[in-house]
Amino acid sequence: MPYLVECLASVEAQTLAPARMEVIAVDDGSTDGTGECLEEFAARAPMPVTVVRQDNSGGPSGPRNVGLGKASGRYVFFLDADDRLGPEALERMVAMADENGTDVVLGRVEGVNRTAPKSMFGKTVGRTDVHSSRIKFTLSAQKLFRRALLDRHGMRFDESLWTGEDALFTLEAYLRADGVSVLADYTCYYLVGREDGKHVTKTGGYALRFDSARALMKLIADMVPAGDRRDALMVRPFLITLLPQFGPTFLTDDEDVRRHKFELARPLMDAHWTPGVARLLKVHERLRLHLVAMGRPELLLDVVRFVKAKKQAPAVLEKRGTRLYLIYPHFRSRAAGVPDEIYLAAAGEARAFEGYRAAAANTFLRRALRKARRMLPAGGFGSAAA
Template sequence: MVDMPRKNDEPDVSVIIGAYDAMPYLVRCLESVEAQTIGADRMEIIAVDDGSTDGTGAYLEEFAARSAISTRVVRQENSGGPSGPRNRGLGLARGRYVFFLDADDYFGEEALERMVAMGDRAGTDVVLGKIVGVNRGAAKSMWKETVERADLYSSNIKFTLSAQKLFRRDLLVRLGMSFDEKLKTGEDALFTMEAYLRGNGVSVVADYTCYYLVGREDRNQMTKKGGYARRFDSARALARLIADHVPAGPRRDALMVRPFVITLLPQFGPGLLKQSAEVRERKMALAAPLMEAYWTPGLAHRLKVDERLRLTCVAQGRLDLLLDVLAFLRAKKEPELVRRGAPLRLHLAYPHFGESSVLPDGTYEVTVTEWIGGRRIEPPQRTSRASTARRVVRKARRVLLRALRAPRAHRA
């Protein structure tokens, strides 16, 4: 599918920038938009100043007055989060595509040209451009290769759900999509996952750095703010969205790894040992409905042992066992590798392993690649009874054929 050319003065891309106290980072951000090789005539900027107090709004208006790029500046009272400015900008956008650019961050020069070309060539509704971190970490596993259509269930694109993607605006308008302003964290994950699930495919541009994700020295970033309850709200919303659009089974389990491991699991890391008994109990209570609704053996099988073990303790309401496991992890101990069973199964002997009355051995089984003490540990290849029977039959057939081909004297 090749996209239709743009109409009249319709820009190819609307770059939507929500800005709150973004100086001096905003300067480089806007410079990177002006430097785009796609050209000023193919872009527009919609900048929403969300009640800044540091001169952000004035700088945006100054930029709009001198830039060759059509720029609209909106100034509003502070909304308390990134969703409001993004929704305001989306409502004003005219481009075939929209890109949500954070005011702290900046583009690679060819970013929009490459992403628009990919979207037009592949006919996809979402295009991911390679992201690298500046003074902060950034996910890497999804940038191994450029692909026109990535499989949501088998690829790692589900682990990059930030809003910094190229979205086809027709999809967003047709579905009435917007950022959930009630969520104070994880609102971008909800928005992006819905576009993944309901759109016409996702492309990945991995051979060029399109986006630089900047860690602010003052750490004044919304992603770093908010109490733990907000994380549970985010996990709950994302899990519900996935369940609403994907029937129970392996594909749902594959997607549920994202809210359980990235959003929920960090609430049950070694830091829990330093928190009060009241906070621990509250976290267990907040997690309980999620575990009851969405925790399945298929999901558990997709996790590393320590991840599965911690979440199993949460699912069973065993805070006591969880604290034992967290103490083991905090001490940076290495679990013993235990080989058992026929067919062979590998286990990592974290606390309470072998106490079948507490947790079954399967909780400790290696089912995905693990790294322990610098060693790579792979799960054994499982062989079904049917495949074993087929192998026996093939071997018997080979023996019989060799016997039939042997000289008659040898068979006498």
């Protein structure tokens, strides 16, 4: 409350026939009148509504699993109480899944007082997969899932995770799905920013983010063979979950927290940080994670300060313009010992600089990062082939 009122109104306003819908609302021990609001909604709603009232579980996984266990429809959609649906959302998403025979449908998301994912919604696509699109960059649970897929694989939200549980669930669904649809020409979901800032994803200590990264990396490693496809998927937990722990907040962390973050990161770097992942990142992202793999927090601080200042790193062109290095802190410092290759821009990042020639650059970068792996502490780039 009070966001729930508008959320329920958006359900009641759906153009999908009420006879084709069921609502399962789980009141997870609220103390703000939510339960009473749900009971009132159930009494007047034109579709069947089941209200479950339970003691607070502390996170979203438990309530979602309760709801999923009671669902009987062909599809399920997880709607958070502070968000809302576009009027035609369910009708359009169900039609998309039926037409294309896909197991997951992503409807376009619009942020209200907060940012929303955009890169995967460039155009409507009837059938794609996690390897051929950018859907790995939206792993929230607010998707349409074919229930038979979830039941066939016994999929449920991991109740041991306090954040990132939706990422784990959604990525597994992408990987197991017989096709994914993207509905980009209609706003299906309004992601609402709470005025009190009490979003689950913004609460909890930093250690929870490492738990989330660990679970997501393990899922990818277990389900996708080593190689380019695994590396491309690993970019997501490294970039979105792990790297922010070594961003501006690292400057304000005390020494004990910095040390602990490095300890938590080390097994993840040893197991999953490969040249194939590194080459897919921008230079400053790759450099920070390389320094984490090296166990060099004192060098990382200089890089984070530089990045926080939003300075444009100077560029050096070599080898007749086919190699472009971005001069972040510690470039060619003997004391630091960071290989040149870590500063080598891939073609996509280097094209912005006049005089750069892309020929053979990416191939060279692959070879160079393999060479850089040998300079890390044992296991620092992982054992998997890129």
